Amino acid sequence: MTSSFKIAVKNLDAEFVQAMKEKYAEAELEITINRSPTSPLLEEKDFWAIIDHLDWEQEEDEAILEPAINKLASLPIAQIYSFEEILSEKLYRLDQQRFAINIGDSSYDKDRYFSADVFLYARACVIANGEEAYELVLNDPTKMPKNITFEPLLHLAARAYEYKTKKPFSYISTYNYETYSNSEGWKEMT
Numbered sequence: 001m002t003s004s005f006k007i008a009v010k011n012l013d014a015e016f017v018q019a020m021k022e023k024y025a026e027a028e029l030e031i032t033i034n035r036s037p038t039s040p041l042l043e044e045k046d047f048w049a050i051i052d053h054l055d056w057e058q059e060e061d062e063a064i065l066e067p068a069i070n071k072l073a074s075l076p077i078a079q080i081y082s083f084e085e086i087l088s089e090k091l092y093r094l095d096q097q098r099f100a101i102n103i104g105d106s107s108y109d110k111d112r113y114f115s116a117d118v119f120l121y122a123r124a125c126v127i128a129n130g131e132e133a134y135e136l137v138l139n140d141p142t143k144m145p146k147n148i149t150f151e152p153l154l155h156l157a158a159r160a161y162e163y164k165t166k167k168p169f170s171y172i173s174t175y176n177y178e179t180y181s182n183s184e185g186w187k188e189m190t
Contacts, residue, residue, distance in 0.1 A: 042075070042082035048131040050083060050156075061152040065159065072160035080164070084157035084171055087127065090134065091177035094123040096185025099137070104146035116179035121149030123177075128153045 007016070020029070053068040072083055099119075100108035106118040126137045128150040137143045158169035180186055 040079075042079040042086065044086065046079075047083060047086045051128065051130055054128055054153075061150075065152050065156060068156055069159045069163060072156065073164040077161065077164065080157050080161045080169075081171055083160075085173050085175075087153070087157065088173035088175040088177045090127050091120070091123050092175035092182050093138065094126060095119075095177060095179060095182035096141075097187075098141045098185070099123070099144050100179075102141050102144040102146075104144075104148075106147070118149060119179045120154075120177065121151040124153040125150040 050068050050072050053071045055064050055067050058064045058066075072080055097108055100114070103119060103122045106115050106122075108114045108119070122145060125145050125148050127134055129145070133143075157171070161167070161169040175181075
């Protein structure tokens with residue numbers, strides 16, 4: 001027997017969950033989220049607008065990130081998650097050997113040590129430099145920044161979420177952006 005419940009997420013509470021556990025202890029629960037049209041996901045243009053808030057006039061990473069953190073934190077929480085989702089997809093697209101061989105001193109070479117972390121931070125640097133830089137590199141891997149990284153970008157959504165909610169950010173994006181996750185982009189290795 002299948003039962004269907006429709007309840008607003010804001011109305012979920014411990015009492016409702018406990019009632020479900022008691023009534024349907026051995027059942028599986030399938031959750032479908034129907035987003036409200038008043039809380040749309042972050043659009044690509046908005047993602048890049050937040051990236052454009054990075055303050056490259058500053059020297060310290062924290063100061064560089066601060067305007068972007070503030071901008072993202074001013075948006076609905078769903079859009080903070082959406083920012084992380086878009087970021088992960090872009091990092092994943094750059095997770096390819098053809099980009100790794102172009103990052104400078106730490107470039108991929110199958111015969112010597114290659115830092116997966118440095119390559120991840122180099123990919124973050126591409127995105128931190130904005131949409132135009134990202135598209136340029138996507139179309140021409142030789143345009144990868146050489147010996148430059150920007151790891152702090154990976155923490156922007158978490159920092160905005162924590163600033164807004166005073167709670168830790170816990171989110172697993174659709175795309176795993178760790179180096180070598182995009183297996184199609186590393187086929188030459190195998």
